[in-house]
Amino acid sequence: EVQLVESGGGLVKPGGSLRLSCTASGFSFSSYSMGWVRQTPGKGLEWVSSINPDSSYIYYRDSVKGRFTISRDSAKNSLYLQMSSLTAEDTALYYCVRDRLMGYTRWDFDHWGQGSLVTVSS
Amino acid sequence: DIQVTQSPSSLSASVGDRVTITCRTSQSVYTNFNWYQQKSGKAPKLLIHDATTLYGGVPSRFRGSGSGTEFTLTVSGLQPEDFATYFCQQSSRSPYTFGQGTTVQI
Numbered sequence: 001e002v003q004l005v006e007s008g009g010g011l012v013k014p015g016g017s018l019r020l021s022c023t024a025s026g027f028s029f030s031s032y033s034m035g036w037v038r039q040t041p042g043k044g045l046e047w048v049s050s051i052n053p054d055s056s057y058i059y060y061r062d063s064v065k066g067r068f069t070i071s072r073d074s075a076k077n078s079l080y081l082q083m084s085s086l087t088a089e090d091t092a093l094y095y096c097v098r099d100r101l102m103g104y105t106r107w108d109f110d111h112w113g114q115g116s117l118v119t120v121s122s
Numbered sequence: 123d124i125q126v127t128q129s130p131s132s133l134s135a136s137v138g139d140r141v142t143i144t145c146r147t148s149q150s151v152y153t154n155f156n157w158y159q160q161k162s163g164k165a166p167k168l169l170i171h172d173a174t175t176l177y178g179g180v181p182s183r184f185r186g187s188g189s190g191t192e193f194t195l196t197v198s199g200l201q202p203e204d205f206a207t208y209f210c211q212q213s214s215r216s217p218y219t220f221g222q223g224t225t226v227q228i
Contacts, residue, residue: 045166045209045220061217095165100177107213108156110177112165 002026002111004096009116016086020116022079022096030054030074033099036081037109038092038118048094049081052105059105063089086120093117124148124212128221135200135226143195143208143224150190151214157186157195158209160223166209170195200226 008020020036035050049070050059058070069082079096094116097109125148135141145155153173158166168177170186173193183204185196197204205228210221 044222045211047211047216047218047220059216100168100171106171107154107218108168108171108211109158109166110168110171112167114165 002098004098004111004113006094006096006113006116009094009118011119011121012086013122014087014120016120017082017084018086018118020081020083020094020096020118022113024077024079024096024098027098028102029072029077031102033105034072034079035097035099035107035109036070036079037095037097037112038090039095039115040092043092046092047107050099050105050107051079053103057105083118086118088120091118091120123217124151124215124219126210126212126219126221128210128224130224131222132225132227134228136228137200137202139200140196140198141200141226143210143226145193145195145210145221147191147193147212151212153189154212154214155186155188155193156211156213157184158211159204159206160209161206169208197226 003025005023033052036048051070067085071080096113098111100108100110128145155173157170160166174186183198187194207223207225
């Protein structure tokens with residue numbers, strides 16, 4: 001069974017940093033592109049970032065470029081999102097997601113974690 | 123950014139009904155289009171990818187159609203477990219944008 005388990009969320013002050021982690025199991029992690037999607041009641045679902053299986057291609061939405069860094073460690077079956085210079089606009093539930101097609105990045109997501117809540121507030 | 127406009131935002135239906143949800147994109151996304159179902163307090167689940175292809179394990183009462191800029195999700199014979207929020211998403215061009223969601227309620 002595919003499982004994605006996020007951790008690392010919490011309350012952080014504006015301008016602060018936070019690192020989200022996602023531990024994957026039940027599939028060949030090193031063969032799939034992975035990503036992060038966030039959700040808020042106001043803005044709905046927003047794709048944030050994706051990384052291909054060997055980390056040679058990395059993608060971000062414009063609003064997080066230069067502030068967020070996605071990375072992965074296949075030895076640990078883990079995906080990370082390092083977030084810095086956080087603002088209230090980054091407050092959201094962050095989902096770790098798996099790209100559907102093994103070996104490709106298609107930006108359709110067939111498995112989602114349960115989400116990790118990030119709240120940016122003073 | 124490609125805008126994805128989803129309608130309606132909510133609808134009321136009964137078990138056994140056929141419901142249709144529509145999404146329009148601000149430019150052509152060909153068939154790079156997906157549908158998800160989200161139940162309260164849970165993560166979204168992929169229903170349909172590439173506009174018309176049913177994801178594995180998804181009941182055949184779900185059907186996706188369309189290409190270019192207009193897409194439709196049809197649920198034929200609504201079941202109690204189908205009452206949920208549905209999102210569409212374009213996967214053609216970054217940023218990979220989602221519709222605002224349609225809540226299907228009893």
